[in-house]
Amino acid sequence: MKRQQIIIFGTGEIAELADFYFTHDSEFEVAGFTVDGAYLKQTEFRGRPVVAFERLLEQFPPDRYGIFVAVSYAKINAVRAEKVAAARAKGYALATYLSSRATAFAGFVPQENCFILEDNTIQPFARIGANVTLWSGNHIGHHAIIEDDVFLASHVVVSGGVRIGQGSFVGVNVTIRDHVTIGKKCVLGAGALVLEDQPDFSVVAPRGTERSPVPSTRLRNL
Ligand SMILES: CC(C)(COP(=O)(O)OP(=O)(O)OC[C@H]1O[C@@H](n2cnc3c(N)ncnc32)[C@H](O)[C@@H]1OP(=O)(O)O)[C@@H](O)C(=O)NCCC(=O)NCCS
Secondary structure, three states: OOEEEEEEEEHHHHHHHHHHHHHHHEEEEEEEEEEEEHOOOOOOOOOOEEHHHHHHHOOOOOOOOEEEOOOOOOOOOOHHHHHHHHHHHOOOOOOEEEOOOOEOOOOOOOOOEEEEEEOEOOOOOOOEOOEEEOOOOOOEOOOEEEEEOOOOOOOOEEEOEOOOEOOOOOOOOOOOOOOOEEEOEEEOOOOOEEEEOOOOOOOOOOOOOOOOOOOOHHHHOO
16 A cells, blocks of 8 residues: 655754654655755755755645654744644645654544654543654653643653643653643753743753762772
8 A cells, every 4th residue: 555645844853863753663655855945955865855845835735745844842842833834824734753662542642743752651631732742752641731832852751630831842851740730832941840830931940960079080989
């Protein structure tokens, strides 16, 4: 059976990874890539054509091709959300990647343009919006709600009943206590421990561990 054809928006590292994951672990086949005309520096990427987004309809029409927007969390996820809206406006269906190595249960319905990598655990009754990236290894507790356009880095603990507001960024190793609500467009920095609700646009970021004044050469037992 012929696989569904998609075009990936982007030619950066995330696009390279998206191509890898879709090719090796999905029902989709990546036919080519697209970027905004102003950023078009190459006609080929990973052995397939790159076309200007402005000319995509001519070469890869939406009745035959879907699209996946492989863009990072730039401008706190606004760039990716803009590109998703632009693709939708041109009439494209947006593909989603759900790793075969992620754990999800009956009743979980992935929305469009999600990128859900290996070792994510999505417990029953959790809901995940559109255009959400779950990098590898997160725990999404039961009854949690992740709104549209959110990006979770790796090894985040989203406890049961947590809500993460639209467009928020959650860094590596963040822990969010059960039933806490994170507002829209928040940034939770790497390693944050979040025990209470946060208003829209909050930044919660712990300082990194301080370097010892003692050099490693002076440690006696190592
Ligand atoms: C929290 C985080 C986003 C801050 O980013 P940043 O680029 O260092 O922030 P900036 O340098 O632009 O800082 C902006 C302001 O916030 C302040 N700030 C930054 N980190 C802070 C912290 N931990 N505590 C208090 N204030 C902080 C800065 O002092 C600065 O204030 P100023 O403008 O008055 O000088 C970053 O440290 C982080 O945790 N990123 C996520 C890493 C991660 O998970 N990566 C995986 C991606 S897949």
